[in-house]
Amino acid sequence: MSQLENILQHNREFVENKAYDPYKANRYPLKKLLVVTCMDTRLVELLPRALNLKNGDAKVLKTAGALICQPYGSIMRSVLVAVTKLEAQEIMVVGHHDCGMVGLTAETVLEELTERGITDADLTRLSEAGVDVGTWLCGCKDVETGVMESVKMIQNHPLLPKDVLVHGLVIHPETGELTLLHDGRK
Template sequence: MRLFEAIVDANQRASKGDASAGVHVSEYAGSLPVVVLTCIDPRLNSLLPGVLGVPTEQFIWLRNAGNIITSSLSSTTRSLALACAVEGGREIAIIGHTDCKVCHTSVGEIVDRFRALGVQRERLPDNLVEYFGLFASERQNVIKAVDLVRNSPLIGAKIPVHGLLLDTVTGKLECLVNGYQTLSAPLSASPAAHVNVNGPSLTKVAQVSSTEGEEVSSAAPNPTTAPPSPPPLLPRRAIRQRAPWER
């Protein structure tokens, strides 16, 4: 059992009342430290990193509103990459949470709240959904973020990228994406199809190709074909003889 599989297993056993449930981090030294992206919600302050069973000195914590990844080369993706390259992070986990305010705030409410802060609508970007990365499902937001990070050229192919959802009331973790199972998967041209499963193992991710490959054929040159004849030489222009009166 690998690190995040052990974390999920211990978390689920603890949620069922197993007082002995826990993670012996000394057994997973090769997977530490971990790099975790979460939301800015203050309710997470008392839950992490304790709910993972990882000591604070092995926990690199990145946060933004809604734990949103907008692209494979975004500033947050860059921070995740530097956390691995500079701080030595061995595994990445994107952890969403239930009852996310970013998820449950409409565009109209955002406009009203900015207006209350003195920021009028005309000063905001035209497409607020795209700019703020608004989403309708906490689970799908995590899955999308994992897919973008996994396919980023900044993230090493040997670094697992996991996706989990944390219940802010019970502290229970729900497994969405198993980063170990996507290590050898090719970069996807379209978002991956994720199948949620119950139990201690993390969710399997099935890469789906958006289009069928097309066979392209090209005729090879015939080595026996004689090369084309060079163009005929143009006749040399006759040299004009000067007349006697021009001498």
């Protein structure tokens, strides 16, 4: 069931055959671009093709729903590293239609976790430690709201340099068509 053996086998051949050659790039994004998008499986290849991104063109951060919930969490930290040490000057938050995070409630996630062995005592311990799991596990109302909340989180962040552009877009997960929600130049 695990993909580990298949992947390790493929990887040995990949390296032996020097199949990595077409992907050579350095760590600074050629297009000075950072894309924050969803982890959806349909976007793995579609998004870079639809945006004309090749290896080396952009930094890509993936998080469920392209949602950035915490101003001082690891996604926001990565955004700040990308715009300082890695020279990104423009950020695109790209949500997508038919996203699993739209309408996701903490209850449904917790229900499944409980079935898989997480106990009430575990949840009580978290709540005593000050973790509001109910809010933390929530998705967004709709894709547009989710994207715009992430755009605002980045744009209004006290540590974001003022010269960085932050755009908001939605991609169609089948056709790759982009809809512009927010043009950071305006």
